Amino acid sequence: MNPILTVASWEYNRFFKWKDVLKGLFWTTLVGALSFFGTQWLLSDSSDAVTVVVESYGPFDPADFTAPGITFVASTGDSIPSDGVLTVESVDRAVLDLPGQRNWAGDVKTLLSDLRADAKREALGLSAESYADIGAGIELEQRVESEPTRSRSTKLIAGFSIFFVLMAVFLSFAYQFTAITGEKTLRITEQIVAAISPQSWMDGKILGISAIGITYVVLYSLLSIGVTFVIFLFTGGSILAVLASLQPVLVLTFLVFALLGILMWNAFMAAVAATIDDPNSSQRSGLMMLPIVPVVFAGLSVLNPDTGAVTFMSYLPLTSYAVMPAKMVLSSVSWWEPAISLTLLAATAWFFRLLAGRIFRTAMMMHGKEPSYKEMWALMTRNSF
Numbered sequence: 001m002n003p004i005l006t007v008a009s010w011e012y013n014r015f016f017k018w019k020d021v022l023k024g025l026f027w028t029t030l031v032g033a034l035s036f037f038g039t040q041w042l043l044s045d046s047s048d049a050v051t052v053v054v055e056s057y058g059p060f061d062p063a064d065f066t067a068p069g070i071t072f073v074a075s076t077g078d079s080i081p082s083d084g085v086l087t088v089e090s091v092d093r094a095v096l097d098l099p100g101q102r103n104w105a106g107d108v109k110t111l112l113s114d115l116r117a118d119a120k121r122e123a124l125g126l127s128a129e130s131y132a133d134i135g136a137g138i139e140l141e142q143r144v145e146s147e148p149t150r151s152r153s154t155k156l157i158a159g160f161s162i163f164f165v166l167m168a169v170f171l172s173f174a175y176q177f178t179a180i181t182g183e184k185t186l187r188i189t190e191q192i193v194a195a196i197s198p199q200s201w202m203d204g205k206i207l208g209i210s211a212i213g214i215t216y217v218v219l220y221s222l223l224s225i226g227v228t229f230v231i232f233l234f235t236g237g238s239i240l241a242v243l244a245s246l247q248p249v250l251v252l253t254f255l256v257f258a259l260l261g262i263l264m265w266n267a268f269m270a271a272v273a274a275t276i277d278d279p280n281s282s283q284r285s286g287l288m289m290l291p292i293v294p295v296v297f298a299g300l301s302v303l304n305p306d307t308g309a310v311t312f313m314s315y316l317p318l319t320s321y322a323v324m325p326a327k328m329v330l331s332s333v334s335w336w337e338p339a340i341s342l343t344l345l346a347a348t349a350w351f352f353r354l355l356a357g358r359i360f361r362t363a364m365m366m367h368g369k370e371p372s373y374k375e376m377w378a379l380m381t382r383n384s385f
Contacts, residue, residue, distance in 0.1 A: 003196045003197070003204065004200050004204045005204070005207075007196070007204020008204040008205075008211065011175075011179060011204065011205055011209055012211050012212055015178075016211075016212050025219065025223060028223075029223070049069065049071060050102075051073060051080075051081065051082045051083055052073070052082060052083060052085070052086050052108065053073050053080050053086070054085075054087075055075045056087050056088050058088030058089060058090060058091065060088060064115055065111065067108065068107070069107070070104060070108065083098075083099075083102065083104075084097060084098045084099075084102065084105070084108075088112070091116055091119050091120070162321075162322045164217040164221065164258060165258045165261045165291075165321060165322070166292070168213030168258075169261075169262055169265045169291050171216050172209050172210055172212060172213035172262070172265075172269070175209045176205070176209050176266065176270055176273050179205060179273075180273040180360075181273055181276050199354075199357035199361075202353070203353060206263065206270050209270075210262050213262060214262060250329075253328070253338055253342075254325050256342060257320070257321045257338075257345070260321060260342065260345045260346055261321030261345070263349045263353075264345065264349035265291050267353045267355075268352045271352065271356035271360070274356070275359060293318075293319070294313075294318065294319035294320075294323060297313050297322065305327045305331040306331050310327060314341055317344050317345045317347075317349075320341045320344065
């Protein structure tokens with residue numbers, strides 16, 4: 001393990017710099033704050049009070065024209081400073097003249113729609129109670145057999161674990177391709193593998209670069225928790241109540257799925273990077289999009305988490321790290337189902353690690369030509385495991 005840990009530590013310290021991380025977190029927080037407050041400012045009106053001149057009230061009572069933040073003034077024929085001019089032509093049509101797009105125009109439409117509904121109700125001779133009862137719809141109680149008891153917080157943790165796997169994997173891809181393809185271009189691997197076995201060299205890279213992605217995930221998770229805590233302070237919510245509703249066993253299971261998913265995909269991408277001669281022109285760079293597919297399947301599993309297809313994907317290692325956590329919070333699963341899924345995922349991560357080492361052993365020595373998929377298969381199966 002000493003050579004593997006040495007390589008892992010070197011790769012980690014090579015790319016991960018605390019100063020750069022703190023700068024990145026600062027700029028991320030600053031940009032996020034500016035985006036939030038800037039959006040609020042742009043969507044707000046230039047003045048607190050909006051004045052709308054009404055040329056004609058149509059069939060409606062002028063006394064009913066009240067809306068928060070909007071003052072309706074009847075036209076007197078003189079020029080009155082206003083933000084818009086409203087003309088009600090009939091119970092079904094009105095015209096609002098504006099100097100440009102205004103977000104409060106939606107409030108005017110809502111008011112007119114309510115007035116129209118009242119006018120139609122009176123024309124039909126319906127009481128307010130009868131009209132409300134007609135639009136209430138039917139009450140449908142859903143009784144689901146063996147409905148799992150999952151708090152909203154646990155469901156959010158499952159979603160975040162899937163999202164953070166993607167974040168860690170994509171962050172790792174950049175370092176993975178930079179490290180492996182860069183060393184291949186500089187022709188220094190031949191010297192390194194003389195002192196350390198190709199498998200140990202590859203294992204160290206997978207562990208070190210995966211650790212970088214996981215570190216970023218932890219930092220951004222802590223940042224998200226901090227932001228949530230601040231939001232709760234302003235909204236009066238209780239973060240302790242949220243933490244109390246979490247189910248520790250499920251949360252731990254989600255984290256293990258996330259960790260194994262990161263290691264599996266990094267082993268796979270390390271093998272791909274070892275076969276790339278020029279990352280700027282290689283067609284294999286598109287394989288970086290593969291980890292998105294399981295997340296799409298996890299999203300579709302919301303529609304019906306108990307189908308045979310979803311069950312199959314919850315065991316399939318390439319998709320299980322995303323689909324099984326989604327299935328666990330949307331349906332009832334036996335304890336052995338995630339256990340089997342985790343075992344298969346761990347075995348696949350280990351298998352990909354061996355494949356990456358075998359491909360790395362030969363492909364890193366090939367220059368000027370990328371091995372074909374047939375040649376890659378030959379490299380993987382040349383010797384027994």
